[in-house]
Amino acid sequence: MDEKILHSLNNGKTGDKLVLIPENKRGKFTVASVDQRTVDGIIFDSKIEAERYKELRLLEKAGKIEKLEIQKKFVLIEEFMYKTQHIRGISYYADFYYLEVWQDLDSFDLLPVVEEWKVKVTKTKDYILKKKMFLQKYGEEIDFREMVKDEMRWL
Numbered sequence: 001m002d003e004k005i006l007h008s009l010n011n012g013k014t015g016d017k018l019v020l021i022p023e024n025k026r027g028k029f030t031v032a033s034v035d036q037r038t039v040d041g042i043i044f045d046s047k048i049e050a051e052r053y054k055e056l057r058l059l060e061k062a063g064k065i066e067k068l069e070i071q072k073k074f075v076l077i078e079e080f081m082y083k084t085q086h087i088r089g090i091s092y093y094a095d096f097y098y099l100e101v102w103q104d105l106d107s108f109d110l111l112p113v114v115e116e117w118k119v120k121v122t123k124t125k126d127y128i129l130k131k132k133m134f135l136q137k138y139g140e141e142i143d144f145r146e147m148v149k150d151e152m153r154w155l
Helices: 047-061 125-138
Strands: 005-008 018-021 065-077 080-082 085-087 090-103 108-118 143-148
Touching: 047 065, 047 090, 047 108, 065 108, 065 125, 090 125, 108 125, 125 143
Parallel strands: 108 143
Antiparallel strands: 005 018, 065 090, 080 085, 090 108
16 A cells, blocks of 8 residues: 555644555654654754764763854844845754864864755755855854765765
């Protein structure tokens, strides 16, 4: 049977009608269950993000990173007025932001880092554009690290 998935028309709210969606009509994203994506009461977009969060928490406890933040907002373009029209700003939300500790015998430094965890299908045109805007505005002061799951390497 090709019709294997039940789908709620109103995102699971009570009283919804359930319909069968053929395999070829499903979305392009396969998402793990909420339980697999939840850590410390936080629901992540993907299982791989949840796993990375656990790793970063351990690094924070070990003193290798500081001030871990999730979904930190970076303003790319401020809101503004054009004639009489209010134009909304554009923001980018990083998967993870933290300060990486660099220490040797003579010095101690903190390097700001943004991490993005992607799968090829989530590298949308919108994401690519915002990434370019982020790099143009913050690239000199913040180290941008992107991990693409299919390639499993930093870009």
